Amino acid sequence: MKFYSTNNPAHIVSLQEAVIKGLAPDQGLYMPVTIPQLPASFFKRMPEMSFLEIGFEVISAIFSEDLSEAQIQDLVAHTLQFDAPLVQVEEDVFSLELFHGPTLAFKDFGARFCSKLMSLLLDGKKVKVLVATSGDTGSAVANGFYGIDGVDVVILYPSGKVSELQEKQFTTLGGNITALEVEGVFDDCQRMVKEAFLDADLQEKMLLTSANSINIARWIPQCLYYFYAVSRLPRNDKKVVFAVPSGNFGNLAAGILAQRMGLSIDMFVAATNTNKIVPDFLEGMPFMAKPSIQTISNSMDVGNPSNFYRLLALYGGDEALLKKNVTGCFYTDQATRESMLAVKKSTDYTMDPHGAVAYLGLKDFMSAYPDSYVGVFLETAHPGKFRQVVEETLGETLVLPDRLESFMKGEKKVSPMANDYAAFKKFLLSSI
Template sequence: MKYFSLNNRENTSNFENAVVKGLAPDKGLYFPEEIPGLPKEFFDNIDDLSRSEIAFEVIKEYIQDEIPGKDLKKIIEQTLDFDFPVVPVEKNIGVLELFHGPTLAFKDVGARFMAGCLGYFIKKGNLGNVTVLVATSGDTGGAVANGFLGVDGIDVVILYPKGKVSEIQEKQLTTLGQNITALEVNGTFDDCQDMVKQAFLDEKIQKKRRLTSANSINVARWLPQMFYYFLAWKQLKDKKEELVFSVPSGNFGNICAGLMAREMGLPVKHFVAANNENNVVTRYLKTEKYEPKPSVHTISNAMDIGNPSNFVRVLEIFQNEFKNLKEVLSSYSFNDEETRKAIKEVYQKHNYVMDPHGAVGYLGLREFLKENPQYYGVFLETAHPVKFLETVETSIEQKIEIPDSVKSFMKKEKKSEEISTYEDLKAYLLQ
């Protein structure tokens, strides 16, 4: 499988180079030259397939012989060693719980898969040390830190916005040590992301370090997110209604993976991109004008992104045709007050506790179902509510149980370095 740059289709790469480099030489995102369809037999026989077998069939054509089948299967098994249940909430609404992994967030899937792929390529090619440079608005940092912890040949440097991630999120990325370094940035997530992008363009840094990114711009982080849409469909395939997924959307890698799964043949008719007040895509679908704006801080902080990197991939899936995109994708946005109210009402009516991101997904789904009641809707609960303890507990006016795994790392000491400018980052990477 070849991948091309979305900045220039003449710039192509194989899977290995796309994973190791992260971005194309022209700094465009890589996109597969074709989206392989899955045969009817795959869907007919999905009940007979395990999680890992489903994922292998989904991903294998994107990798082909660059990772031998037995090695790829091992990576997948290590990635998917936890559950992905769809839990009923209301009459025609269910929730896909993606928080049963080690860092209690959906990003465990992409981070673990990428760590496995990158680790394989480093061993195979004697690449020397690779530095994974990543910006996080919340859960990416913890998932990447956990996924790459102790992997030979890999150093991880994580940038996160000071005071704009939850305490648990911060602890998850600042307490591991070993090959993980956390840089606390005086600024927003967009500032963190801009610094990372600038570092990739900096020749001095490139001569000193072999950089790659573990944000969803990396194909090995982005594509495996397709897995859980297939795993959810396996649980829902006997529903008489059409299916719609509502995805809390920040950098748009997750929903883009869902749309890729649909292109491969997954029988899901529609998707909802649920935004908080960082609603550039909601506005785009109303006006056909794409106008990024500086991000604003919200209680659903992992979605506080003013210029989502992966939206260019979403547009590519639909050949940059606005009409085609509108047929498959809807988008709605909600403020913090509406989010808190949804958390409280769903708990009171249905005894289900949502985190702020899941609540935004739920609100987007309810909005869509008002006009389209013939659908069965599934919203994605992308993180365990305990990761947003203060917000959730004040919303439902109840204490929530803290998992033992969280209690253990909350006792650990935070270790981070504070930076304010790109020059600070550059100095760290060159030291």
């Protein structure tokens, strides 16, 4: 499979270059030159297939030109070591729980896939992985790459703008994981990472790559749980809609990738907090980056979502087709809290703030089309990762899983970093 840059379709590279470089030289995101179509026979068999079996066939369709069957089996087995159960919350409303991995967030799937694929492709080289995080990316990547030979990880995160538990998950490991606490917001962290990738002087001195969703190795495997979820939905004649809590929009783009491969999804809801750049675009406004706003659903506090250009690319640059298949909505912190409390009272189901935003988007969409859709909202993180918000909202004490409790006992190891690229570059060069 070859990959092209969203900024220049004539710039085409191999899988190895796309994964190891992460970002194209022109700052575009890599996309597959062709999107493979899965046969009808596969979709007929899906309900009887395991998550691993589904994952193997989907990944084979994309990567079989570059990886052996044994490598793909190893890659999928390493990635899908935990379930993504579909839980019925209300009639025709299901939660896709993506928090059963090591760090209890959906990004565990992509991070494990990325670390394994990168180790297969490095061919003895040493690489430095740069990651900007607004929360769960940092913890998933840190734990996914921890102890991987030949890989050093540097995580930049905004000081005071991630939950304590998220912070503990990527600042307590040490080893080949370094955490930089930046005086700024997520977009400042992302900007510095992108500047590093475009710095020719730095690129001459070290091999840099990313494990954010801008990297295809992080982004593509997220399509797998959409296939799995559809395979487990009750069989009926209703249309299927997925509501996706969206920040950098990689998760939504992965769902659209699954759709473009032939998966039967009729509509997507892009649900955001008050960082509503993409919902505004879907309503007819120009796409315009803005300073991010801090909310209780902090992983979605993104003012310049990188994967927006993947959304367009998946529909061949056709904005009208994108708007036909994706509807946008946004919600305040108050509305988010109200939905968390209402669902807990009526169904005894506990949502985290991000899942609650997606639930709101799903319910508002389905109310406009009564009895027409069966809906799935993505529950992207365990509620315990946002313990303070959830406990304040529900008025009850959460019992944390043992994995989360163990992170809380770790000692925080971080280096402060000014919101300044020159200081960041100096730090990177000091590690040579």
